[in-house]
Amino acid sequence: MPLSIAIQMDHVSTISIAGDTSFALALEAQRRGHRLYHYTPDRLTMRDGKVIARIEELGVRDVKGDHFTLGEPVRTDLSEMDVILLRQDPPFDMNYITTTHILERIHSETLVVNDPAWVRNSPEKIFVTEFPELMPETLITKDPREVDAFRREYGDIIVKPLYGNGGAGIFHLHEADRNLASLLEMFAQMFREPFIVQRYLKEVRAGDKRIILIDGEPVGAINRVPAEHDSRSNMHVGGRAEKTELTEREREICARIGPSLKERGFILVGIDVIGDYMTEINVTSPTGVREIRKFGGADVAALFWDAVEAKR
Secondary structure, three states: OOOOEEEEOOOHHHOHHHHHHHHHHHHHHOOOOEEEEOOOOHHOOEEOOOEEEEEEEEEEOOOOOOEEEEEEOOOEEEOOOOOOOOEEOOOOHHHHHHHHHHHHOOOOOOOOOOOHHHHHHHOHHHHHHHOOHHHOOOEEEOOHHHHHHHHHOOEEEEEEOOOOOOOOEEEEEEOOOOOOHHHHHHHHHHHOOOEEEEEEEEHHOOOEEEEEEEOEEEEEEEEEEOOOOOOOOOOHOOOEEEEOOOOOOHHHHHHHHHHHHOOOOOOEEEEEOOOOEEEEOOOOOOHHHHHHHOOOOOOOHHHHHHHHHHHH
16 A cells, blocks of 8 residues: 655755665655655654644656655644655754654654664764774774874874764874874864764775665665775765675674664664774665665665565
């Protein structure tokens, strides 16, 4: 039977459809005959225990420059929806966290993907620290003395915001780089939270692999190779996507984390792997689905909806 699906996302007019996973999920849902609706996080409301949003019926087309149609906004009790996709991009700030508290109120009636309580309790750069044997040496702190000692121990390091996304604010500092103190001063002024420091993995020059898991099982991967003069592999900052296969080590990583993903109700997850190490577990709005399909991999959007339909 057709499902009523509301997508909480950044406005559909702002997305780049060539690489947008939310758009890929919408296309597949529409192909299956499900009813699609769209709203942005600022329209989410809670009144007298009810969760409400002004939602618009959504139609999608895989046509650049003409990829969507929206109906008139209708004030709707979201518990009437069968599924809500929690898909707005970070930053993972208090606004984002508040939306998870609100959506948690209807999760017993409406399937929210991913589970909002566990999204809130599993920040992507902290959740990964539950698996220290799978990740590079990592420090989370605001104490410059701790960062200095970490760099003396490991040499080249990566410094990045704890709740950043999309490659923003990531710095690669060489062992002899004299800018560390200034960088930490800037981070302290910009962010109230601690920041994250990791041992630099030189294997990143060969790529930072995004692996997609559905219901705890790996279903596809894409390798993202950084531009020559950048240490970041994110595609919107110049990284290049290329076809790839899972290694034995990557399958081991997926097998190790899979049960935890299933326990937390994470249907769609993207992990980042450099060399033999996992660096992040993305549970907010993981991407990579369209790129995997483009390079001949699995139809991850179809596998996603298979999993969601089974739960409904």
